[in-house]
Amino acid sequence: MVKKNVRHKNNYVKSKVARWDMFARFIPISLLCLNIFLVTFNYVDFENAFWITMALASVISCVWWVWTITTIRLVRTTLKSAEDSLLEVKTEVKDVIEDVKDFRQRP
Numbered sequence: 001m002v003k004k005n006v007r008h009k010n011n012y013v014k015s016k017v018a019r020w021d022m023f024a025r026f027i028p029i030s031l032l033c034l035n036i037f038l039v040t041f042n043y044v045d046f047e048n049a050f051w052i053t054m055a056l057a058s059v060i061s062c063v064w065w066v067w068t069i070t071t072i073r074l075v076r077t078t079l080k081s082a083e084d085s086l087l088e089v090k091t092e093v094k095d096v097i098e099d100v101k102d103f104r105q106r107p
Helices: 002-042 048-106
Strands: none
Touching: 002 048
């Protein structure tokens, strides 16, 4: 159950990273095309197009920042769980080594 949960978290992070990578490529190009369209056909002047782009970029940056913090928290939790599991295995291996040493010392 634990491995399945960790695998699910890993897939979740991978899919989110892939989605953000796609948005990181698509959004700037789409904003540029939108601005070119709006300015070319005189829907807005250049200054307003600039401020619209700045506002959209600010919103995207804030959402990205929240996502980054959430993902870092998830990775930290996963690493903490892995560390705890490894420490538990280390303790069990030490116990097994001691048991083997005791068994060898028996007559």
